[in-house]
Amino acid sequence: MPELPEVETFVRQLRPACVGQRIAGVTLRWPRHIATPGPRQFRRRIRGQVITALDRRGKFLVFSLTTDALLIHLKMSGDLQVVPNGKPGKHDHTIFHFEDNTELRFNDTRKFGRVYLVGNPDEVTGGLGPEPLARSFTADKLGDLLAARRRPLKPLLLDQTVLAGVGNIYADEALHRARLHPQRRSDSLAPVEVRALWRSLRRTLNLAIRHNGSSIDWMYRGGEHQNHLRVYGRAGEPCLTCGKPIRHITLGGRSTHFCPHCQRL
């Protein structure tokens, strides 16, 4: 579920409830949730640390602690909330207990999510590409990234080492806004097309953040950007630009939606 806009929404909503909290302990109900270090050491090392900041890098939530960094990746089905101490739900696999008797619950139906406790967040996020919404991410930078590879645009946008935070929904949305075919080779774009993609990426992500992300199916409640999607999940429905039906294909193993009329090869 969560891509950059959803993770950004989590960060903004959780920040007031988390920053300043001292972690009294953790409950690991499914220890494989912890990517590093081992569960025993994780428990011992995190106890007593205070959350001093909460930020986002790509699709990772990054909690700065007194001496370490706690990173959480929600993958497909992860959900986070701070609630008063209480009985955990079926899929609350990892729980951080705060000293004020509230707790941060990592609910994760499919158990794909992961938790990292490291000295330096770069140990986890070091390989990520640039943040698409950073001021330093210019159209020229995007042009360089695209020209350096010769891959179809869609899989390229999903590659977190190229660009951080874009997932399956927003890749489709940004490509449609830019009127670029998902299979278009990345090194074939004219400067004006690079600029269009750069603008559409930022517009798409910023708009989704403004809507608190997308809530699809039963996962991730709260966002309303699903009501503004232009192609994702709209196979067969009319393109909002030209009225022709949206097509659904599989590309690089991922479900892909586009308008064959607006986005030509």
Place this chain on the structure above:
DNA sequence: CCACCGTCCTGGCTGC
């Protein structure tokens, strides 16, 4: 360098 596939998991939906 890149494409493709299986793998990690659960559960909702579809069609027989």
Place this chain on the structure above:
DNA sequence: TGCAGCCAGGACGGTG
């Protein structure tokens, strides 16, 4: 109704 099969926002490792 029951149930097998398919599908899903992500990402990694192995193979060719």
